[in-house]
Amino acid sequence: MKYLKRLLLPVLISLSIISGCAVDKSSVGGFNLISVSEEQQLGDKFAVEVEKQHKVIRDPEVQAYIDGVGKRLLTGVRKQDFPFTFQVVQDESVNAFAIPGGHTYVNTGLIKAASSETELAAVMAHEMNHVVARHSTRQMTQQYGYSLIVSLVLGGQSGELSKLAADLFGKAGGMYYSREMESQADYLGVETMYKAGYNPDGMVSFFKKLDAAEERQPNTIAKYFSSHPETIDRIKDIQKEIAQLPPKSWPPESNSQFNRIKVKVQKL
Ligand SMILES: [Zn+2]
Structure with a gap:
């Protein structure tokens, strides 16, 4: 299978680029060169690095x-290939991030x-759905090439691994997803919130608040918005999706x- 993958790689990549233009937001089973178990192994290695860097x-x-909060959100995801873990890291930028493997x-x-809590859950739901749709490994394969990713899974390149972890998930770095992936993570995030019993309007209110804060003081809201598509467009799409969901009280x-947690975190 590995040999076949290598042989077909150029064809497969161009196919995935073509299909990337017309992403069905509700489909989470997109093509991925990296297997679920490879992604799990890679994610576990990255987690060790991330936890050294944060x-x-x-x-x-x-x-x-x-x-x-994470477990409650998991009741609303479409599929769960990975055993998700949740942790809080000390970093003042308004952000959350999910790495391969959940x-x-x-x-x-x-x-x-x-x-x-609903506003917090909104950002977590977005990030978790990047994992559900396996965006990070797809993005990394396109950005760095399949062979590098596989060599990281196999090990023996620890310098490379920590450098990549810093680039993608470090304090100064950041993973950049395509616009289609971002809008899919929003779409699935709204659905996840709704199914898990969180009012998805919380996503709208939080994004509006951050957008206003960003306008008042540019660059303070940091990575979350700089790496995401135009906030106004996102908010409109999210509102459209919410309007189509069966009404719930x-x-x-x-x-x-x-x-209580917020007070505790403020004192750290
Ligand atoms: Zn995102």
Whole structure:
């Protein structure tokens, strides 16, 4: 299979580029040269690097809380190829990121900027769906080539691995997805929130808030928005999708736990 993949690689890449132009947002089974088990191994190696490069918050209450939000969101994803993990990392930029294999990291800056658990869940749902649709390995294959990715999976290139981890998931770096991938992660993120019992309007309110903050003080909202498509367009697409969902009544949410965690994170 590996030999076949190598032989067909140029054809497959051009096919995936062509099909990339007309992404069906609701389809998560897109073509990927990297197998699920290769992605898992790669992700586990990246997680070790990421956790060297970021300070992981080891507070048991914060950990239990973020696990709880993550697990609830998992009830609303279309498929789960990977055992997701959730961690909070000390970083003031308003961001969360998920690496191959489902390791999901939430910055302290995101918890501080969110005004409710639903707003926090909105960003997590977006990031988790990059994993569900396996965007990172597809993007990395296009950007760095299949053979480099496979050699990282096989090991023996630890210098290369930590450099790539810093480029893609480090504090100064960032993974750049295509516009289609971003809009698919929004689309699936809304669906995930809805199914997990989080009001997807929280995604709209949070994006609007960040967009306004970014306009007031450019560059403060950092990576999350610089690496994402035009916020106004995203908000419009999200609102359109929400309008098509069967109406649901959303009881007022309790944010006592969220607020306690937020206070704790503010003191770190
Ligand atoms: Zn994204």
